[in-house]
Amino acid sequence: MQQPNKLTPFFENLNFERDDNTMVINFGPQHPSAHGQLRLMLELDGEQVVKAYPDIGYLHRGIEKMAENMTYNEFLPTTDRLDYIASTSNNYAYALAVEKLIGLEVPRRAQVIRTMLLEVNRLLSHLFFIATHALDVGAMSVFLYAFREREFGMDLMEDYCGARLTHSAVRIGGVPLDLPDGWMINLRKWCDGVEYELKHTYNALLEKNRIWKMRLENVGVITPEDALSWGCTGPMLRGSGIAYDIRKEEPYELYSELDFDIPVADTNDSYGRYRLYMAEMLESTKILRQLVIMYDDTEPQLMAHAPAYISAPKEEIMTQNYSLMQHFVLVTQGMRPPKGEVYVPTESPKGELGFYIKSEGEPYAYRLKCRAPSFFHTGLLQEILVGTYIADVVTIIGSTNIVFGEVDR
Amino acid sequence: MRKYTPKDSVQAKAYYTDRFHVVPSVPTQDVSTDEVFAKQLEVLSSKVDIKSAYIQIEQMRVEIDHKDNFKAIEILKNECGYAMMSEMSAVDYLAQDGEFEVFYQLLNLEERKRVRVVCRIPQGLAIESIVPLYKSANFAERELFDMFGLVVNNHPFLKRILMPDDWEGHPLLKTYPLHGDEFASWYEVDKIFGKEAREAIGPENRDPAKIDRYDTKRFSRVGREVPFGADISEGEPDTPIEYSQTLLVDYNASQTQLKDRK
Numbered sequence: 001m002q003q004p005n006k007l008t009p010f011f012e013n014l015n016f017e018r019d020d021n022t023m024v025i026n027f028g029p030q031h032p033s034a035h036g037q038l039r040l041m042l043e044l045d046g047e048q049v050v051k052a053y054p055d056i057g058y059l060h061r062g063i064e065k066m067a068e069n070m071t072y073n074e075f076l077p078t079t080d081r082l083d084y085i086a087s088t089s090n091n092y093a094y095a096l097a098v099e100k101l102i103g104l105e106v107p108r109r110a111q112v113i114r115t116m117l118l119e120v121n122r123l124l125s126h127l128f129f130i131a132t133h134a135l136d137v138g139a140m141s142v143f144l145y146a147f148r149e150r151e152f153g154m155d156l157m158e159d160y161c162g163a164r165l166t167h168s169a170v171r172i173g174g175v176p177l178d179l180p181d182g183w184m185i186n187l188r189k190w191c192d193g194v195e196y197e198l199k200h201t202y203n204a205l206l207e208k209n210r211i212w213k214m215r216l217e218n219v220g221v222i223t224p225e226d227a228l229s230w231g232c233t234g235p236m237l238r239g240s241g242i243a244y245d246i247r248k249e250e251p252y253e254l255y256s257e258l259d260f261d262i263p264v265a266d267t268n269d270s271y272g273r274y275r276l277y278m279a280e281m282l283e284s285t286k287i288l289r290q291l292v293i294m295y296d297d298t299e300p301q302l303m304a305h306a307p308a309y310i311s312a313p314k315e316e317i318m319t320q321n322y323s324l325m326q327h328f329v330l331v332t333q334g335m336r337p338p339k340g341e342v343y344v345p346t347e348s349p350k351g352e353l354g355f356y357i358k359s360e361g362e363p364y365a366y367r368l369k370c371r372a373p374s375f376f377h378t379g380l381l382q383e384i385l386v387g388t389y390i391a392d393v394v395t396i397i398g399s400t401n402i403v404f405g406e407v408d409r
Numbered sequence: 410m411r412k413y414t415p416k417d418s419v420q421a422k423a424y425y426t427d428r429f430h431v432v433p434s435v436p437t438q439d440v441s442t443d444e445v446f447a448k449q450l451e452v453l454s455s456k457v458d459i460k461s462a463y464i465q466i467e468q469m470r471v472e473i474d475h476k477d478n479f480k481a482i483e484i485l486k487n488e489c490g491y492a493m494m495s496e497m498s499a500v501d502y503l504a505q506d507g508e509f510e511v512f513y514q515l516l517n518l519e520e521r522k523r524v525r526v527v528c529r530i531p532q533g534l535a536i537e538s539i540v541p542l543y544k545s546a547n548f549a550e551r552e553l554f555d556m557f558g559l560v561v562n563n564h565p566f567l568k569r570i571l572m573p574d575d576w577e578g579h580p581l582l583k584t585y586p587l588h589g590d591e592f593a594s595w596y597e598v599d600k601i602f603g604k605e606a607r608e609a610i611g612p613e614n615r616d617p618a619k620i621d622r623y624d625t626k627r628f629s630r631v632g633r634e635v636p637f638g639a640d641i642s643e644g645e646p647d648t649p650i651e652y653s654q655t656l657l658v659d660y661n662a663s664q665t666q667l668k669d670r671k
Contacts, residue, residue: 056570056571057569057570057571057572057573060571060572062580062587064556064581065580065581065585065587066587068420068421069420069421069587070421100466101435101466103435103436226544228492228493228518229493229543229544229545230544230545231493231494231495231543231544231545233495242518244518249518249521250521333423333424333425334423336423336430336432338432338433338434338435339432339433339434339435340434340435340437340465340466341435341465341470341525342435342465342466343468343495343496343514343523343525344466345495345516345523352495354495354496354514356496356498356512356514358500359435360432361432361433362422362423363423364420364421364422364423366500367498367500367501369496369498371495371496371514375548375552376545376548376549378548379544379545379547379548382547383544408571409571
C-alpha cells in the first residue's frame, strides 16, 4: 500500500516507483473504453508500456456453477448473459452442444431460422464493434451511424422474440416460434440498409481517413504464431492471416449449403482486423439473402420430435394425454441426456464459442465449461500491450473486441 | 430425525428418478474407424502409455496418466499438428474417486480435427503446466487453480484469476454450495467494516421478495409515511394523505427571453 506524503502525493490510480523510474497506472475497471470491467495494471516507462497485467473477474457470476444446478432447459436463458452483445449465438452454441449429446436432428425450418438469427446477431455484434472501436479511437460520428443500424437490427430481433438484448431465441431442439409476417421483408430492407451504410458511411468515414489509419496501422500486431499459441479465434485469428472459420471448416447448421467467403487480413494489425470486420458484415448480408430464399421451401415444423427429451407442440399437449404427461415430466424433472461428454465449437461473432458438457445421465449437467473467445483474447493483452504506447492501449483493447460477460462468466 | 444431506456434494439433485430408469450412453466409435485419428494415436502410443482411446461425437478422447500430460501434448503439438489449445479445465470426481479429471481440448487446423486429452489426478497432487507449449494455457490454468484448487507446477504466475485474491474455497468444487459458504456470505462485511460489524449489519437478504412491514428505514409507503426509523411495531399512526404541491413551470419563458434578446 502506498503511503501518501508531500513527496509522493496520493493519486487514486497512479503509483510512482522512484527506483526504476517507471510508473504503475491502473487502467479501469471503470474506464469507459475498457469495454466492461477490465482492469489493466500497466507499468509505464515514459509513455511506453513495459508490463501489462490484465485483472479480470469483476463480472464473475459463476455461470458454470449455475449450470451444474439447473436443468438443461432452465440454463438456456442464462447463456444470454455471456456475450450479451449477440445473445442468440450463445443460446445456439449451448443448444447445439446439448443436441449433439442427445443426437437430435433439428427440422429444416428451425435450421433456417436459427442460421438467420445467428447472422443477424453477427451483424449486431460487428456493428457494435465498429461503433465502439471508432468511438474509442476518437471517431464519434461513426458510433452514431452504426448504432442507428444496430437499433434497426435489434428491432428485427424484437419482432421475432420480443427481446432486444437477452434474446433466448433458440431452444434445445429447434426454435420456439415461426417468423412473424413481413419479417423477411424487413430483414431484406435492413440488409440493404446495412450494405448501403457500410459502403457510403462507415467506409467513407474510416477506410481512407488519415487519422484512423495512423491510429490503427501497425498497432496491435499479432503474429500468426502468437495468435495460435494464445488461442486466438475468429476475427483475431483471421486478422493474423490464418483462414480458419468454423462455419466453413467444421460446418454446422446450414453453413455447408450456403455460399460465402472467409475474409482474411494478413497485415496482422488493428487496421487489418477492422477491414476484416467490414468484409465479414458484407458476407453476413450475403448469407441472409440466401436464407430468405431457402425459407420458402421448408415444412412448418419447428421443434424436433424426440418425446424423451423435447416437449411435444402445444396443440398436442393440449389434446393428447400422453404428450401432456411427458411435458409434465420434462418440466418438473428436466431432460436426462445420455451419459457422455461433448465439446461443440461454434463460430460466434467474437471467435470460437464452445460448450463442453459432461453428462452423467442426470437432469443436471455434471460439468459445463464454456469456452469463451474473449477470455483467451484478454490473456493475449499481457503480451501484445508490451512495447506499445499508452495512447495505443485503448485501440488495442478495442480491436480485440472483448465482452466481459463472457470473459468472467 | 434431521434430513440427511450428503457432505461431499451439495449440488442440485434430481428429486425423483424412476426405479427402472436405465442411463443410456452416448455411442462411441473405435479409433480405427477414422484414418487421421488412428495415425495420430499410433504416434502417441509409441511414446506415451495410453489408458483408453475412443471417438465420441466426432472427436477423439485419449486418456493418459497425469504424469505424461506435458509429454503427450508436446507430441500432439509437434508431431500431429495440433497447433491450438482451445480449452482446458477439470471435472470434480472427488466424491466418487478422490480425483480430478483434467481435460485439454486441442485443435488441428490443417486437418480440422479436435482431440481431447484427459487425465485423472488424485487430490493433493499438482499437475504439470503446459504454458511452454501453448500460451493460452496461462489464463486457463489459472482459472483451473482458482475454481478447483488444483495446483499447477511451473506455471509462470499461478494466482487466482476470477475470484478475489483473499478468497477462501474453490467455487466449482462439488462441496461448495451454489449460494456461497459462510465465508462468502460475510466477505464484504468483514472486508469493509470488520468482523465485529457482523451483528450490527446482519446477514445478507437473499430473498428478493422479502418485505418487512415494520422496516421504516428503507422504504416509504406513499401516503403512510412515518418519521425515519420510527418504531411502528405497536401500530402505526393514521396520517392523512398529503399531496405535494405542483409547481407550475413556464416552459416558454426561456424562448420569450431569447426572442427579447434578439
